[in-house]
Amino acid sequence: MKKKFSLIVSILFVSIIIAGCLDKVEKEPAKPHNANGITDTEIIIGSSLPLTGDSGVIGTQYTHGSLALINETNAQGGIHGRKIRLIQYDDQYDPVKTVANTQKLILEDKVFILFDYVGTPTSIKITDMAEEAKIPVMGIFSGAEELRTPFQPYVFNVRASYYQETDAAIDYFVKNLGLKRIAVFYQDDAFGLAGLRGVEIALNKYGLKPVATSTYISGTEDLENARRIIKQENPDVIVMLGTYQPLATFIKNYKEQGGDPYFYSVSFVGADAFALELSGKGINTSDRIIVTQVVPDPYEAAAIYLRTVQNYRRQLAKHFPQDEPNYVGLEGYMNSLILTKVLNDTGRDLDRNSFIRTAESLKDYSAGIGFPGNYGPNDHQAFDKVFLSHLDNGRFLLFELD
Amino acid sequence: MRLQYKLFVFLAILILVFGSATIVSTSMILKKELEHTLIVRERTGSEVLEHRIFPYIANKEYDKVTSILFEDKAVRKESINYIFVNDNNGNILAHTFLDQIPGNIKNRVHNEVEDFSATEFIINDVPVIEIVIAVKEGAYEAGHLHVGYKKEYIDNIISRNINTMVSILVILMASSIILSFFLSKFIVRPINELSRGMLEVSKGNLNHRIKTDSKDELGELALTFKKMTEDLRKTTVSKDYVDNIIRSMFGTIVVVTPDGQIQTVNQATCDMLGYKAQELVGQPVDILFADENIKHKAAWFDELTETNYVSNIEKTYLAKDGRRIPMLFTGSVMRNDNGEVQGLVCVALDITERKRMMEQLKQKNEFVRTTLESLPYPFYVINARDYTIALANSAAYSGNMGKDSTCYALTHKRSEPCKGGEHECPLEEVKRTEMPAIVEHVHLDMKGDPRNVEVHCYPIFDNSGNVVQVIEYSLDITERKEAEKIRLENLRLDLASRTKSEFLANMSHELRTPLNAIIGFCELIKQKVHGELTEKQEHYVDNVLASGKFLLNLINDILDLSKVEAGKIELVIEKISLPSVINETMNLIKEKASKHNIALKTVFDPALDIIEADQQRFKQILFNLLSNAVKFSKEEGGTVTITTKKDGDMARISVSDTGIGIREDDLRKLFTEFEQLDSGISKKYGGTGLGLSITKKLVELHGGKIMVESKAGEGTTFTFVLPISVRK
Structure with missing residues (x-):
C-alpha cells in the first residue's frame, strides 16, 4: 500500500513539472498593410532601368513599349477611374x-x-527589398533562374526564362542540326553565369558539355583573349551571353579571323539593337546568327494575324512616333498588357493584397500573341513560349523548324 | 513514519529547494550572458559592415552605401530591422528604411565620440536594440553606423536557450527525486534485514541467515553478525556431529580403553555381530576375535601402541552366534594432548564377500586356462607395448621358453621386432585400426618350418580406450590354400580355353560370309565387267581387295586354330613322299621368293622318303614356315634352305633362312597366338600372328615337335620332327 502511494506521488510530481515547462507558442501579429501608391485618381508605379549607357537603348525600347499601352489606357480614361503614372x-x-x-x-x-x-544583376538586388516592403515587382527584362527559383512571392515574371531559351536553342542545334561542339562566350556577371548554367543543363540532356568557355568583363572592348580561347576548339556553335555591342564586335572579329560557326544569343541582347549593330559592321543577313525570342516578331507580317502585335505597332506609332517596332518594346508592351489586365480584374477596391490575389488567379489569358498567359499561387511566370529567329536583311525574323 | 519515507521526503525537499534555486539563478545569469554574447556577436558583424562602408562614406558615394546596407540586411534579415548611417550632425546619409524614416532617429547627434553603444529603442512601434558604431578611421570620424536588431529575435534566442536549460534541469530534478525514492529504499533495506536477523537469532534460531550484498559499513555489520551466528552454531552442534559420523559409518568401529575394555561400539558392529551395544560395552575386547592366538590383548595392544597404527591386516571376528567373519582390520592409537594413550580405535570391514569373489575368480581363471589349453591351434595374448606374450596356450608355446618371450620370437623366430615386410604385422594393424582383423600371414611353426596361417586378432582396450593387448590365434591354412589355388587355376584355364575356342569358331563363320561378298564384288568391279574405272577407283578397289583378303586369311587362321584347339581337326594320315610334297609346297612360294630376291634350296636325306602324315596339313606346316622365312628376309634378299634328315624313327625337317633373325628374348613368345615380335616388325611385314601357333599345333597333332634356333641379324632355323610312322 505504501509502495503504491509513493509511486503515484512521484509520477504526479513529474507530470506537473513537465506540464509547467512546456513553452507557450507566441504568434507574430500580422502587420497592417499600407495601400501605398493608390490615390483616387492615380495608380503610381515605379521603375528603375537603364535609360543611358551601354544598355540604354534596351531600357528605352522596353519602357517605350510599356508606355505605349499605359499612355493609350490613360488616354481612354484609365482603369476604374484611375490613371497609371x-x-x-x-x-x-x-x-x-x-x-x-x-x-x-x-x-x-x-x-x-x-x-x-x-x-539580371540589377533586379536580383531588389527582390529582398520587395519582399520586406511587401511590394510586387512585375515585368523584369531577365529570364534569370534566381528570379524564379526558389519561388519569389513578390516577383511576377511575364516572359519565359533563360533556361527555357537556351534549352530551345540547344535542342535546335543538337537535335535539328546535329551540331555537338558548342562553346560558350559569356559576360562575367550574374547574367552570364546564369546563361552558362542554362546551356550546361540543356547540353547535359544530350550527354554533352561545352567544348570551351570564355568570359569578358562587362563594359570592356577587350574580347581578343576570349576569342582565341574559343577559336582553339573550333566549335560548331558559339553561345554568346552579353550585351549587343560586345557580341556584335565578337562576331565580326571571329569571322574576320576565319571560321563560320553558328552564333547564338538569348533574347536579352535586344534583337533589334543587335541587328543594327551588326549592320553597322557590314553583317546584314546570316542564318548562322540566331537569337531566341520570348515574344513573336513585332514586324508587319506578324501584325496581320496577331492582335497584340497590331495594337503594339499602332500605339507605338501614336505615342512614340520616332520609334521603330522592336522585340524589346513588344516585351515591354506585354508587361503593360498583363498589368492592365490584372488592375482591370481587381476593380476599384485596389490594394497590394487584392492585386496579388487577382494576379495569381490569371488563367488562360488570351494575350493576343498566339499563346495564353497563366499565373498561379506557386507560378509567377505568365508565358513559357520561346521562338527562334535569325538575321535576315538587317533584322531578326522568326523561322519555323521543319 | 518509516525511516525509508522520512529519508525520501527529506531528499525530495532538498532537491526541490536546491533545484528551483538553481533554475532561477541560472536563468537570470544566462539571460544576461546570452544578451551580452549576442550583442558582441552582432557587433562583430556590424564592425565588418562599418569597414565595408567607410570608404564610400568618405567618398560620399551614398548610393553604394545604401546598396551595401541592403545587401547586409538581406543576409541577416532574421535579426536586423534596419541599418542607417548618419553624419556627426545627425543627417542621415544612407539607410534601409522602406516604410518611412522614423522621426526619432532624425537629427540624432552623438555629442561624445563613442566607438560603440547598445541601447534599446522603439522604432516604428517595433522594439529594437540598436548598436551604434563610429564610422571612423583614426581620428577622422565620418559618422555613425546604427544597426537596429529586432529585440524580438534576440529575446527569442534567449528564451529558447533558457527554456531548454530549464527543461533539462526540471527533468534532472524529477529523475533525482525518483532516484532518491529508490535510494532511500536501498539504504534502509539492509537495516531491516539485519534487525529481522537479530530477532530470529535472539529467538534461538541459529540456522537463520541474513542476506548481505552491500559492501558498505552496513554490509560489514551484517557480515560480522552472520559470522558470529555461524560460529555459535558450529560450536553448539559439534558433539551431535561426531556422533552422527560414527553412527552412519558403514564399517565397524570399536573404541577400546587402554586396559582392553570395549568403550564404544557403533551400530554397524552390533548389527554384524548380533550383539546389543550394552552387551559389548565394558567387555574385554577379546570377545570380538575368533583368532585364538590374539586372545591375549597384550600380544597386539602393546605392539600397536608402539607403532601407533596397523592397517589392512586380516582378522576374524566372532559373532554372538558363533559365525566367523573375515575382516579387514585397521587399528590406531588415540592419545590426548599430553601423548598419553587414551584408547584404541578399531575400524574393520567385512570382507566375506571379497574373499568369495576372489575364490570365484581363481576358478574362472582355471577354466579359461583349461579351455585355452584344449585348443589345437596357437593362441596367445600379446602386450601391445613391448610385444611380450602375456598369455599363451601350449599349442603356441613350446614350454621351454620363458614367460617374457615375445611374439616375434614365438612366431617368426626373430630376435627383434619385425620391421614390416611383405605383410603388415597384424598386431600393428589392430593397434592402428583398433578393430579386429583376420589376416593371412606366414608364421614359423615350432620346428621352424613356414606355415601359411590365418591370424585372427582382437584388440583389448584399457579404460581410456587405448589398445593394450591383442588376442591372437592362428589357423594353419597351408594345405587348404594350396588345394584352393590349384582348383581355381584349373577352373580358370578350362573356362578360358573353352570360351575362347567356341567364340572364335562361331565368330569366324559369321565374319567369313560377308567378307566373301566383299571380296567377290570387288573382283567383279576390278574386272570392269560393268564399266571402266578411273585410275583412282581402280587403286581403291585394289586396296579394298587386299584388305579383304588379309582379313579372310586372318579369319581362316583363327578358324583353323580354334578347330585344332577345340579338337575338331581330324588328321587324314597317309603315306606321303617327303621330297615330292616339299617340292610341291615350294612351288607355291617360288614366285613370292623370287620377288624378294630369295633363292630356295633343298637338301634331302636320301634315307628319308616316305613318311606317314596328313598331306594337306604337312603342306600347311611347311608353307607356313617357308612364307615366314621369305617374309622376314633382309631387304637385299638371301637364301632359304629346306633340309630333311632321318633321325631314328623320326623325320627331321628344317627350314633355314638368312633373314633378320629373332632376338633370344623373343624366341619364347614365338609360338603364342597373335604374337608378332614387336609392333615395328608387325607393321613392316604384315601377317596375322597366328601362323606359327597353328604350325606348332599341327606338328603336335602329328605327334611331333617343333623347335627354333636363331641369331638376330643372321637368320633363323625352324626344325620340326615328325614320327615316320604314326603309332596307332
Missing part, C-alpha cells in the same frame, strides 16, 4: 543605383508596385 529612374544597368532608386521609389514615391526592371 510610371515613375522612372535611370540606373545605367548599375545594381548600386538600382538599389538606391528602388529605396527611393518605395520610401519617397510610395509606389504601388515596382514595374519594368531591366537586367
Whole structure:
C-alpha cells in the first residue's frame, strides 16, 4: 500500500513539472498593410532601368513599349477611374543605383508596385527589398533562374526564362542540326553565369558539355583573349551571353579571323539593337546568327494575324512616333498588357493584397500573341513560349523548324 | 513514519529547494550572458559592415552605401530591422528604411565620440536594440553606423536557450527525486534485514541467515553478525556431529580403553555381530576375535601402541552366534594432548564377500586356462607395448621358453621386432585400426618350418580406450590354400580355353560370309565387267581387295586354330613322299621368293622318303614356315634352305633362312597366338600372328615337335620332327 502511494506521488510530481515547462507558442501579429501608391485618381508605379549607357537603348525600347499601352489606357480614361503614372529612374544597368532608386521609389514615391526592371544583376538586388516592403515587382527584362527559383512571392515574371531559351536553342542545334561542339562566350556577371548554367543543363540532356568557355568583363572592348580561347576548339556553335555591342564586335572579329560557326544569343541582347549593330559592321543577313525570342516578331507580317502585335505597332506609332517596332518594346508592351489586365480584374477596391490575389488567379489569358498567359499561387511566370529567329536583311525574323 | 519515507521526503525537499534555486539563478545569469554574447556577436558583424562602408562614406558615394546596407540586411534579415548611417550632425546619409524614416532617429547627434553603444529603442512601434558604431578611421570620424536588431529575435534566442536549460534541469530534478525514492529504499533495506536477523537469532534460531550484498559499513555489520551466528552454531552442534559420523559409518568401529575394555561400539558392529551395544560395552575386547592366538590383548595392544597404527591386516571376528567373519582390520592409537594413550580405535570391514569373489575368480581363471589349453591351434595374448606374450596356450608355446618371450620370437623366430615386410604385422594393424582383423600371414611353426596361417586378432582396450593387448590365434591354412589355388587355376584355364575356342569358331563363320561378298564384288568391279574405272577407283578397289583378303586369311587362321584347339581337326594320315610334297609346297612360294630376291634350296636325306602324315596339313606346316622365312628376309634378299634328315624313327625337317633373325628374348613368345615380335616388325611385314601357333599345333597333332634356333641379324632355323610312322 505504501509502495503504491509513493509511486503515484512521484509520477504526479513529474507530470506537473513537465506540464509547467512546456513553452507557450507566441504568434507574430500580422502587420497592417499600407495601400501605398493608390490615390483616387492615380495608380503610381515605379521603375528603375537603364535609360543611358551601354544598355540604354534596351531600357528605352522596353519602357517605350510599356508606355505605349499605359499612355493609350490613360488616354481612354484609365482603369476604374484611375490613371497609371510610371515613375522612372535611370540606373545605367548599375545594381548600386538600382538599389538606391528602388529605396527611393518605395520610401519617397510610395509606389504601388515596382514595374519594368531591366537586367539580371540589377533586379536580383531588389527582390529582398520587395519582399520586406511587401511590394510586387512585375515585368523584369531577365529570364534569370534566381528570379524564379526558389519561388519569389513578390516577383511576377511575364516572359519565359533563360533556361527555357537556351534549352530551345540547344535542342535546335543538337537535335535539328546535329551540331555537338558548342562553346560558350559569356559576360562575367550574374547574367552570364546564369546563361552558362542554362546551356550546361540543356547540353547535359544530350550527354554533352561545352567544348570551351570564355568570359569578358562587362563594359570592356577587350574580347581578343576570349576569342582565341574559343577559336582553339573550333566549335560548331558559339553561345554568346552579353550585351549587343560586345557580341556584335565578337562576331565580326571571329569571322574576320576565319571560321563560320553558328552564333547564338538569348533574347536579352535586344534583337533589334543587335541587328543594327551588326549592320553597322557590314553583317546584314546570316542564318548562322540566331537569337531566341520570348515574344513573336513585332514586324508587319506578324501584325496581320496577331492582335497584340497590331495594337503594339499602332500605339507605338501614336505615342512614340520616332520609334521603330522592336522585340524589346513588344516585351515591354506585354508587361503593360498583363498589368492592365490584372488592375482591370481587381476593380476599384485596389490594394497590394487584392492585386496579388487577382494576379495569381490569371488563367488562360488570351494575350493576343498566339499563346495564353497563366499565373498561379506557386507560378509567377505568365508565358513559357520561346521562338527562334535569325538575321535576315538587317533584322531578326522568326523561322519555323521543319 | 518509516525511516525509508522520512529519508525520501527529506531528499525530495532538498532537491526541490536546491533545484528551483538553481533554475532561477541560472536563468537570470544566462539571460544576461546570452544578451551580452549576442550583442558582441552582432557587433562583430556590424564592425565588418562599418569597414565595408567607410570608404564610400568618405567618398560620399551614398548610393553604394545604401546598396551595401541592403545587401547586409538581406543576409541577416532574421535579426536586423534596419541599418542607417548618419553624419556627426545627425543627417542621415544612407539607410534601409522602406516604410518611412522614423522621426526619432532624425537629427540624432552623438555629442561624445563613442566607438560603440547598445541601447534599446522603439522604432516604428517595433522594439529594437540598436548598436551604434563610429564610422571612423583614426581620428577622422565620418559618422555613425546604427544597426537596429529586432529585440524580438534576440529575446527569442534567449528564451529558447533558457527554456531548454530549464527543461533539462526540471527533468534532472524529477529523475533525482525518483532516484532518491529508490535510494532511500536501498539504504534502509539492509537495516531491516539485519534487525529481522537479530530477532530470529535472539529467538534461538541459529540456522537463520541474513542476506548481505552491500559492501558498505552496513554490509560489514551484517557480515560480522552472520559470522558470529555461524560460529555459535558450529560450536553448539559439534558433539551431535561426531556422533552422527560414527553412527552412519558403514564399517565397524570399536573404541577400546587402554586396559582392553570395549568403550564404544557403533551400530554397524552390533548389527554384524548380533550383539546389543550394552552387551559389548565394558567387555574385554577379546570377545570380538575368533583368532585364538590374539586372545591375549597384550600380544597386539602393546605392539600397536608402539607403532601407533596397523592397517589392512586380516582378522576374524566372532559373532554372538558363533559365525566367523573375515575382516579387514585397521587399528590406531588415540592419545590426548599430553601423548598419553587414551584408547584404541578399531575400524574393520567385512570382507566375506571379497574373499568369495576372489575364490570365484581363481576358478574362472582355471577354466579359461583349461579351455585355452584344449585348443589345437596357437593362441596367445600379446602386450601391445613391448610385444611380450602375456598369455599363451601350449599349442603356441613350446614350454621351454620363458614367460617374457615375445611374439616375434614365438612366431617368426626373430630376435627383434619385425620391421614390416611383405605383410603388415597384424598386431600393428589392430593397434592402428583398433578393430579386429583376420589376416593371412606366414608364421614359423615350432620346428621352424613356414606355415601359411590365418591370424585372427582382437584388440583389448584399457579404460581410456587405448589398445593394450591383442588376442591372437592362428589357423594353419597351408594345405587348404594350396588345394584352393590349384582348383581355381584349373577352373580358370578350362573356362578360358573353352570360351575362347567356341567364340572364335562361331565368330569366324559369321565374319567369313560377308567378307566373301566383299571380296567377290570387288573382283567383279576390278574386272570392269560393268564399266571402266578411273585410275583412282581402280587403286581403291585394289586396296579394298587386299584388305579383304588379309582379313579372310586372318579369319581362316583363327578358324583353323580354334578347330585344332577345340579338337575338331581330324588328321587324314597317309603315306606321303617327303621330297615330292616339299617340292610341291615350294612351288607355291617360288614366285613370292623370287620377288624378294630369295633363292630356295633343298637338301634331302636320301634315307628319308616316305613318311606317314596328313598331306594337306604337312603342306600347311611347311608353307607356313617357308612364307615366314621369305617374309622376314633382309631387304637385299638371301637364301632359304629346306633340309630333311632321318633321325631314328623320326623325320627331321628344317627350314633355314638368312633373314633378320629373332632376338633370344623373343624366341619364347614365338609360338603364342597373335604374337608378332614387336609392333615395328608387325607393321613392316604384315601377317596375322597366328601362323606359327597353328604350325606348332599341327606338328603336335602329328605327334611331333617343333623347335627354333636363331641369331638376330643372321637368320633363323625352324626344325620340326615328325614320327615316320604314326603309332596307332
